[in-house]
Amino acid sequence: MVGKFSSTFAVFTVAVFISSLDYINTNPAIATGYDPLEICIENCALCKKMLGAWFEGPLCAESCIKYKGKLVPECEDYASIAPFLNKL
Structure with missing residues (x-):
């Protein structure tokens, strides 16, 4: 019983891995490159x-x-977004 479960799990894992490789190869962000x-x-x-x-979104853009x-802004990094914050 344990052997059958292990082999079934192994086949499932390999199938998921192969399908994820297919996704990676067709992902537009990877296919077209990184555009900062x-x-x-x-x-x-x-x-x-x-x-x-x-x-201030337009100022950021x-x-x-x-x-x-x-200079990519990170929303949770105060230093990177400080120039675009206003006091209202």
């Missing part, structure tokens, strides 16, 4: 959703364009 400008702008939008009126995505 796109990631920067997406993070600006995410921070705007999280912080609302406290966060302008910074992404100006620095070509080299």
Whole structure:
């Protein structure tokens, strides 16, 4: 009984692994490469959703364009979003 369970589990694990490889190979982000400008702008939008009126989204996006995505804001890192916060 234990042997049958182990072999079934092994087959299942291999099947999941193979299907995940297929997903990795067809993932558009991996297929097209890493675009820091796109990631920067997406993070600006995410921070705007999280912080609302406290966060200056357009200013963040302008910074992404100006620095070509080299300064990516992280919504939970105060130092990276401090320039885009307002006091309301």
